[in-house]
Amino acid sequence: MKQAPLVQAKNLHLTFNLFSPESQPTVAQFLESLSEPVAEAALTPPAVGEYWPGQGGIYGGLRLYPEGLCHVIFAAQDVGMHAFGDHGTEVEATSQIDGRANTAILVNRDGSHPAADAAYAFTCDGHRDFYLPASGELYHGYLYLPESFEKAWYVSSSQRSASNAYSLDFEGGWLYNSHETYEFLVRPVRRILQ
Template identity: 45%
Template sequence: MKPEMITLKHGDTTIKMPAATVAQVALATIIGQIAPATQAPAVQPIAKSEIPAVGQPWPGQGGINGGLVKARGDVPEHYLIIAVKDIGDHKWGGYREESKATSKTDGKANTEWLCNEETEHPAANACAEYQAEGHHDFYLPAAAELYQGWMNCPEVFAQDCYYWSSSQRSAHSAFGMHFGGGNQSNGDKSSELRVRPVRRLFID
């Protein structure tokens, strides 16, 4: 049996195609328009001369240059931007409950998990709501991101208290960082610790 043919005309051009092929092309076009495209990180072209020293404010980026972070997994190389100031003391939340926010390096993914879980997570929520210089993509840093802050510019943090990371250690605790001596420990999720948001800056 011959396939049903459809004649397509555009100006002086005429094309005959099987009806099934036309349907497949039309369906693929519609799906391509409806399906959300995967959003790649926004990359900004920045000259090296425009990059401030580590520990110094980065104009227009909402905070301080916390240093370069090498690519890891599906997260490209980027600069860690540390908010200029703390945003208070907050509980981690979810005491006695397991969370999927277990990454030691990806605070953004951790924060997204925490903000979408049924249990309230005050520290993560406070960071996700933070805005500076038009940027609204801050998050609660992971344990390794806090450690990078201590390695690169500990002086921009308070020296007499612990800061929450977004990295869960157990159902009862999560990792924290003390910038006075560089100590990392686990704190009770129901405790209120200091909170400092961070964000990522992807550049060419």
């Protein structure tokens, strides 16, 4: 007769680090590092539109991304008004789905992209993986969290041309290709693989 295993592990991640005596972590730090993958695997989101404690913002529901189905978390506040920037230069930040990929392109260029820089620099609840949302991610916020945004224009990380980038009006839901030097509100976003 076949017996079930005593312990089952789902998505078990082990990391071994060799420490020099002077940099050895405390027992508490070591135990905390062991619990990180388990804590991520056991995330239970709140209702859409509610602040997700410890996750840096307002829960926006699920969206499909290149890496799979992800929880979307919008920062609870804007980080000012900024321009897309670098007017006259065409860049590869054209995805209307993946703002994280767009933001990586923008912040790693030599040109100036103030909106992407502001979103990328945002931190909350210890998370440093925020980015400037793509036009589709902004529209997701408009559809599911309209009360969490100002009734104003927001800039996206999706470039339309060398002179224009997409922005979204949270009063009427209009997506428009605006001049890259116009300043609009910036709302950082992050995501977690489900």
